Amino acid sequence: MNSSTPSPAISVNWEGETIIVSNVERNLPALSTGDDRGEVVAAGASNPMTSLPVDAWHAVARAMVTPAAVAAQLRQSKNAPGGLLQEEHVEGATLRSVLSRAWLLELFPGIQPRTGMEVMETSDPRVEGVTESGHPSTLLRYTYKTLEDLKSHVWQTIQSTLILNNYTPSILSRKVTRALIAHPVEFAFEDGTESIYALVVRDGITRLASAWKVLAGPGMSVDDAATAAVNALLGTVPVKKAGDKPLTQRMAASREARRRTLATEFANDWVGVQPGVRAIQVAQTCAVPVQVTVGVQRHMSGPALAAEDLFDDAMRSILASVHLEFKEWDSFAQNVEVATRALKRVIQLGLGGWDKDDLQVVYGLAVGRTPAEDLPKEYGNNEIPGTDLWRAVYLVHALTHQGLYEPLKEQSKAIKGERRMSEKGFGGLLAPIVDLPWRSAKRDVIKQARNAWANGGVLAKDLLASVWEPVPTTDFTTLVEPARQGDVNARFTLAVAGGTALIADKLLTRNVGSALMAPKDKGGVPFRADVNDVVGGLAQADNELGLWTLALAAQRFEAVRLPQNSATTRQLTRKQGTAVESNDYVHVLVDLQASDRVARDVAGKPIPLTQWDVVWASDEPRANSEMARRARSSSPVPLSPAPAISSQQSAADEPGNEENSEEGPSAEVGTAAESSAPRPLAQRAADERRVLKESLGDARHALDELIKLESEHTGWPPLFTLDDLKPMHAVAQDIKHELYQRLKAAEERQSQEDEAALEEEANDGNEDS
Numbered sequence: 001m002n003s004s005t006p007s008p009a010i011s012v013n014w015e016g017e018t019i020i021v022s023n024v025e026r027n028l029p030a031l032s033t034g035d036d037r038g039e040v041v042a043a044g045a046s047n048p049m050t051s052l053p054v055d056a057w058h059a060v061a062r063a064m065v066t067p068a069a070v071a072a073q074l075r076q077s078k079n080a081p082g083g084l085l086q087e088e089h090v091e092g093a094t095l096r097s098v099l100s101r102a103w104l105l106e107l108f109p110g111i112q113p114r115t116g117m118e119v120m121e122t123s124d125p126r127v128e129g130v131t132e133s134g135h136p137s138t139l140l141r142y143t144y145k146t147l148e149d150l151k152s153h154v155w156q157t158i159q160s161t162l163i164l165n166n167y168t169p170s171i172l173s174r175k176v177t178r179a180l181i182a183h184p185v186e187f188a189f190e191d192g193t194e195s196i197y198a199l200v201v202r203d204g205i206t207r208l209a210s211a212w213k214v215l216a217g218p219g220m221s222v223d224d225a226a227t228a229a230v231n232a233l234l235g236t237v238p239v240k241k242a243g244d245k246p247l248t249q250r251m252a253a254s255r256e257a258r259r260r261t262l263a264t265e266f267a268n269d270w271v272g273v274q275p276g277v278r279a280i281q282v283a284q285t286c287a288v289p290v291q292v293t294v295g296v297q298r299h300m301s302g303p304a305l306a307a308e309d310l311f312d313d314a315m316r317s318i319l320a321s322v323h324l325e326f327k328e329w330d331s332f333a334q335n336v337e338v339a340t341r342a343l344k345r346v347i348q349l350g351l352g353g354w355d356k357d358d359l360q361v362v363y364g365l366a367v368g369r370t371p372a373e374d375l376p377k378e379y380g381n382n383e384i385p386g387t388d389l390w391r392a393v394y395l396v397h398a399l400t401h402q403g404l405y406e407p408l409k410e411q412s413k414a415i416k417g418e419r420r421m422s423e424k425g426f427g428g429l430l431a432p433i434v435d436l437p438w439r440s441a442k443r444d445v446i447k448q449a450r451n452a453w454a455n456g457g458v459l460a461k462d463l464l465a466s467v468w469e470p471v472p473t474t475d476f477t478t479l480v481e482p483a484r485q486g487d488v489n490a491r492f493t494l495a496v497a498g499g500t501a502l503i504a505d506k507l508l509t510r511n512v513g514s515a516l517m518a519p520k521d522k523g524g525v526p527f528r529a530d531v532n533d534v535v536g537g538l539a540q541a542d543n544e545l546g547l548w549t550l551a552l553a554a555q556r557f558e559a560v561r562l563p564q565n566s567a568t569t570r571q572l573t574r575k576q577g578t579a580v581e582s583n584d585y586v587h588v589l590v591d592l593q594a595s596d597r598v599a600r601d602v603a604g605k606p607i608p609l610t611q612w613d614v615v616w617a618s619d620e621p622r623a624n625s626e627m628a629r630r631a632r633s634s635s636p637v638p639l640s641p642a643p644a645i646s647s648q649q650s651a652a653d654e655p656g657n658e659e660n661s662e663e664g665p666s667a668e669v670g671t672a673a674e675s676s677a678p679r680p681l682a683q684r685a686a687d688e689r690r691v692l693k694e695s696l697g698d699a700r701h702a703l704d705e706l707i708k709l710e711s712e713h714t715g716w717p718p719l720f721t722l723d724d725l726k727p728m729h730a731v732a733q734d735i736k737h738e739l740y741q742r743l744k745a746a747e748e749r750q751s752q753e754d755e756a757a758l759e760e761e762a763n764d765g766n767e768d769s
Helices: 034-046 054-063 067-074 147-164 168-174 205-216 222-233 247-268 277-285 307-323 331-349 356-367 372-379 388-399 402-416 423-434 443-454 476-484 488-504 531-538 544-556 569-574 611-618 620-632 647-653 681-712 722-768
Strands: 010-014 017-021 086-090 093-103 107-109 126-132 135-144 180-189 196-203 287-298
Touching: 010 168, 010 277, 017 168, 034 054, 034 067, 054 067, 054 093, 054 180, 054 196, 054 247, 054 287, 067 093, 086 307, 093 307, 107 147, 107 180, 107 205, 126 307, 135 147, 135 287, 135 307, 147 180, 147 205, 147 222, 168 205, 168 277, 180 307, 196 205, 196 247, 196 307, 205 222, 205 277, 205 287, 222 247, 247 277, 287 307, 307 331, 331 356, 331 402, 331 423, 356 372, 356 388, 372 388, 388 402, 388 423, 388 488, 402 423, 423 443, 423 531, 443 488, 476 488, 476 544, 488 531, 488 544, 531 544, 531 611, 544 611, 611 620
Parallel strands: 107 196, 135 180, 180 287
Antiparallel strands: 010 017, 086 093, 093 287, 126 135, 180 196
């Protein structure tokens, strides 16, 4: 099965597009033998510039299409003691890699930063570095709860990646042409399942996912491609029996069997001069170019990172150099990457004067490794409530501490290659770290919340300039009086907790000029101010209204849902299946004369808080001055009139027409049983009408079920993609048009018949007379 001369260019009809395939090779690469793979393991283990456990070397060897060429790169020689490995120098380390081609079926997708800050159903694994004899290794350990979690994560990564982007036409035409960056990984499991060793792709995940889309075939959805990948990479393996090989070897055997099956499919589909579509799919995707990192060496002058952290930091440095400068990730993905790497560097460099163990607790909270319920244990204080809001308080306290704030900014600037970073820039880094626990439940307002953090968040100027400690309590209202007396610990605990709650629930959004012109109940504000200035104003010792606003917001905060007043009434009513009236979670307006400080209407119901009220409470004198100025103007801004809505906006807010929502073409069915004589046309038409009604009913039911799922959905990946909606909408529109034309014709016929009947009755009456 050696490669031969490529065939001439071939035209392939792929999902309605003609693609020119220019380099399909007549034969697939030969499968390697155990002896071939053994050469890689032996050469790698004896190379002083590499440091991997034997299981990891076997994973490298299994993945290589030409193990002999890889072994040659690893072998030492008199002139090259480290072999012919490619070297890359980053801050703190040198990475060494082999260049070759790898089997698609041996490459697992790593964590996808492009979707890492989205709301995902399956969480990313816990990532830990692995050392070999005390030295840094290029093996990372990804720990999942169960094997099923790994399968779900692989499926989710491929599916969501393809929704963002895919290179299917390019790969079908020219294969994957640029090398993927990969390294060995150990998949470990908390439930005791045996570890699995493989290669994980860190850069080029979109190319990898697109190759799976090509292999899945034309007409297959991104869901189908993800399912095919999971089945091939982690196919069903029988329960281990006595004497069986380890799970990692049994799964490797399953993947090799799948490669043999693909080779058979390739051969069967290329029996003539030109290959069939299936043969082209297999040929273009079976192997991809890779750069596999197998060695890491510390620089003596680099950051003093722990051995287990060195490789991951170096690898992330390479990825960041590409995706922070050139092929950029979105800002939130960049922010969490920069913030967590900066914190890790501060820990390992011993900056800020904090105890390293305490900072490890902060790091665990930041990356989600330490759950909020562990706060009392981790901080050695049982008075700390183990809630998500208190997690935010302790995180913000630590990351803005005077000893850490400047070092974190310095490291963040170094990672991003920037010369300065403002309080707002630092707030943007904190956003996706703080919202980790509730980004799923509050997905509808998560972007506005992150923008508010990027507008300063809770980083009030006096908070950043002060030394303070959180004051644990189960009742935030008990902190109001100490705060009024000037207790900075109480003041800033309220500022961070209450400010975070208001931002998370969209009652405090970024400073935009359009908010000045908006009515009160539509997010309007009495004056413009940055978010951190509003929070700072609310937390002033002489601002009783502001302190109570913060305290009540923090006390009422729920991480698992949105309150009634987090969005406009129109937005809430558009959410199908949402019972607004039954939602008893609401942030309330403050009345300093009430015993519980909650303002109520004439019926005794708490009055919902608005962003107008929040901004007003932050600086009442300024708000009153602004209102007086507006009153003197010729066209004052009304506080709460019914908003003017254009016809276009109104149409956009209308629920979708049911006729437009029904999806799916009518099915074509034959007769129930074969017969020598055809059934009467009227009977066949009755069957087809029944099928059409049932199919439309099924489509309506499926759409209703998807709408129900939408209320539970984590936000990413979307339940409908553009590729899904376009063909379904086209079919639905065609059906609607056809039915409407027939309805119109039927109504006209009925109208004509009715007119004829009336005319006939009139004629009969004339004859009778």
